[in-house]
Amino acid sequence: MGPDEGHRPELRVRDVGPARHRRRGDPVAVPEAAARGGRVSMMRPEQLPAPEDVLPRILAIGEEYEFASFLIGVRMEGAGSHEECSRAGRPLKEALGAMLERRLWPGRTVDFRRPELQIHIDAATGAVAAVPAPLFIGGRYVKLARTISSTHWHHFGCGGRGCPVCSFRGHFAEGSVGELIGRPLQAAADGGKYYFHGAGREDIDVRMLGTGRPFIVEIAAPRRRSLPYERLAAEINAAARNLAAVAGPLRPATAAMVTAIKEAAGEKTYLATVTAARPLPADAAARVGALTGAVVAQETPHRVRHRRAELVRTRAIAESFATVLDARSFIWQVxxxxxxxIKELASGDGGRTRPSLTEALGVPVVIADLDVAAVHYRAPWEY
Structure with a gap:
């Protein structure tokens, strides 16, 4: 699943990771002399390779990658500023851009802001490297099993090698939604690494139902961009049957949308089966309903203190309803x-969440089963 490096041997490329860390200009080609801290005289424009010398290699790249927009960059060996390098390489860039856009690549345009493909030319050697922009695909997923995680749950304690803590598997779950959806899309795009971004996530033992949770799959270095989304969704759902599914259509997305869904603050509706340690009070349904409109203070739960900052978070409860099943259990919609x-909102977590169902009912309660019934958030590609 590593990113494809087939066209990068001539450049020192620094891969700075997925969209939440990578921004304009990445991957970054660093001149060898500058990387070593040395100083080399700037190459003069007349020393640039002739357009016809690098054109065959550029045309070969055009056959290998699907793209609608491109940008040509020239790497000048030396320690000059970016502006100086840009000025020195401009004659070659302009000649090639005009030649390709007007005659050789009809339908493809030069794009200075968000090119789908960057072509890097090493002025000293004439080497040519392709740097494709990532491909972003948005959609919604449902998680139907309580045995898989939303994203790959790597055991960092053993580095994925396997140990007694993770039952010698190197991970903690029997697969993930991200793998079930991301890998087929990665293969269809003929890309490098993929990254699965979700609008939040649910615990491994919690199902995601209803219309699903928004997600974006980011694919690095894709060779194909026009994908048969409807067919791919059907194939993913057939392969992931009873585990997860793509809920609704897949749509093109952008890097900015990754940030948007990660910062989304939409409410969620949950359905839970709640069990009590002792018989419930006669007015249990009314007491549960009284939590509607409450503002809850939650200290970081015991179960996540090893990976979450110790804070007190306040959250609003928009709705709370109970359907009593028997003397010691009820269905809770919140x-x-x-x-x-939500689990701590029910149990109280030893007083670390207040108010809670346990406090309201006067009886210790826990959640036996929990489902996310709805994520009340409209993703950017759904407008």
Whole structure:
């Protein structure tokens, strides 16, 4: 699943990771002399390779990658500024851009802001490297099993090698939604690494139902961009049957949308089966309903203190309803703000969440089964 490096041997490329870390200009080609801290005289424009010398290699790249927009960059060996390098390489860039855009690549345009493909030319050697922009695909997923995680749950303690803590598997779950959806899309795009970005995530033992949770798959170095989304969604759902599914259509997305869904603050509706340690009070349904409109203070739960900062978070409860099943159990429907710890909202977590169902009922309660019934958030590609 590593990123494809087939066209990068001539450049020192620094891969700075997925969209939440990578921004304009990445991957970054660093001149060898500058990387060593040395100083080399700047190459003069007349020393640039002739357009016809590098054109065959550029045309070969055009056959290998699918793209609608491109930008040509020239790497000048030396320690000059970016502006100086840009000025010195401009004659070659302009000649090639005009030749390709007007005659050789009809339908493809030069794009100075967000090119789908950057072509880097090493002025000293004439080497040519392709740097494709990532491909972003948005959609919604449902998680139907309580045995898989939303994203790959790597055991960092053993580095994925396997140990007694992770049952010698190197991970903690029997697969993930990200793998079930991301790998087929990666293969269809003939890309390098993929990254699965979700609008939040649910615990491994929690199902995601209803219309699903928004996600974006980011594919690095794709060779194909026009994908048969409808057919791919059907194939993913057939392969992931009873585990997860793409809910609704797949759509093109952007890097900016990754940030948007990660910062989304939409409320969520949950359905839970709640069990009590002792018989419930006669007015249990009314007491559960009284949590509607409450503002809850939650200290970081015991179960996540090893990976979450010790904070007190306040969250609003928009709706709370109970359907009593028997003397010691009921179905709880609750709509709460993003980031609410629902399991602790039920149990009280030893007093670290207040108010809670346990406090309201006067009886210790826990959640036996929990589902996310709805994510109340409209993703950017759904407008």
């Amino acid at each position: 709509r709460a703000g993003a980031g609410t710890y």
